[in-house]
Amino acid sequence: NADQVKRPGVEKYLEDKVIIIDPGHGGRDSGTIGVGGTLEKNLTIQTAELLRDKLQAAGAKVILTRSSNTYVALPSRVSISHIHNADAFISLHYDSTIDQITSGITTYYYHGYQQALASSIAHSLGSTMQVPNRGYRFGDYHVIRENKRVAALIELGYLSNPVDELTITTNEYQETVTSAIYNGLARYFK
Ligand SMILES: [Zn+2]
Numbered sequence: 001n002a003d004q005v006k007r008p009g010v011e012k013y014l015e016d017k018v019i020i021i022d023p024g025h026g027g028r029d030s031g032t033i034g035v036g037g038t039l040e041k042n043l044t045i046q047t048a049e050l051l052r053d054k055l056q057a058a059g060a061k062v063i064l065t066r067s068s069n070t071y072v073a074l075p076s077r078v079s080i081s082h083i084h085n086a087d088a089f090i091s092l093h094y095d096s097t098i099d100q101i102t103s104g105i106t107t108y109y110y111h112g113y114q115q116a117l118a119s120s121i122a123h124s125l126g127s128t129m130q131v132p133n134r135g136y137r138f139g140d141y142h143v144i145r146e147n148k149r150v151a152a153l154i155e156l157g158y159l160s161n162p163v164d165e166l167t168i169t170t171n172e173y174q175e176t177v178t179s180a181i182y183n184g185l186a187r188y189f190k
Contacts, residue, residue, distance in 0.1 A: 011058035027071025034159035108139030124184035
């Protein structure tokens with residue numbers, strides 16, 4: 001909840017932690033395209049840069065798997081996690097499905113050793129978001145499946161849902177969701 005996000009002192013758990021942020025898609029891979037035209041690849045880099053700024057302010061060592069509109073293959077993203085011995089790897093995505101009703105945020109882990117991080121992030125996302133929190137669950141995604149480090153993949157709302165799309169592209173949502181992920185990471189390292 002909001003009190004937990006703002007609780008002073010939580011930042012100390014992030015100091016010197018190596019955190020890889022993986023903005024989904026990029027370059028020739030646009031990811032999903034919203035009903036209103038939002039490109040997933042543009043929104044993931046925006047979210048990643050905001051999250052990076054918050055984590056760096058707390059003293060974390062943050063590396064992005066891409067820093068511009070470039071194509072980076074999935075195995076290369078995982079290699080960055082291994083090369084830097086990431087304390088946490090966070091892959092950011094926006095969701096899509098065939099109907100325009102499905103809404104909300106889902107956090108995924110693959111390996112058992114990744115579950116506590118997914119749980120912590122999902123808990124921090126709590127009910128503070130402007131879209132529903134669908135919780136955390138197993139998900140078969142390359143960047144977490146092939147990752148030997150603690151990793152989570154977060155789908156931060158549905159671009160196939162016109163209401164979600166309007167909400168998730170606001171500065172307010174971007175601020176709230178990155179604060180929640182920040183707090184989830186800090187709680188995980190506590
Ligand atoms: Zn995606």
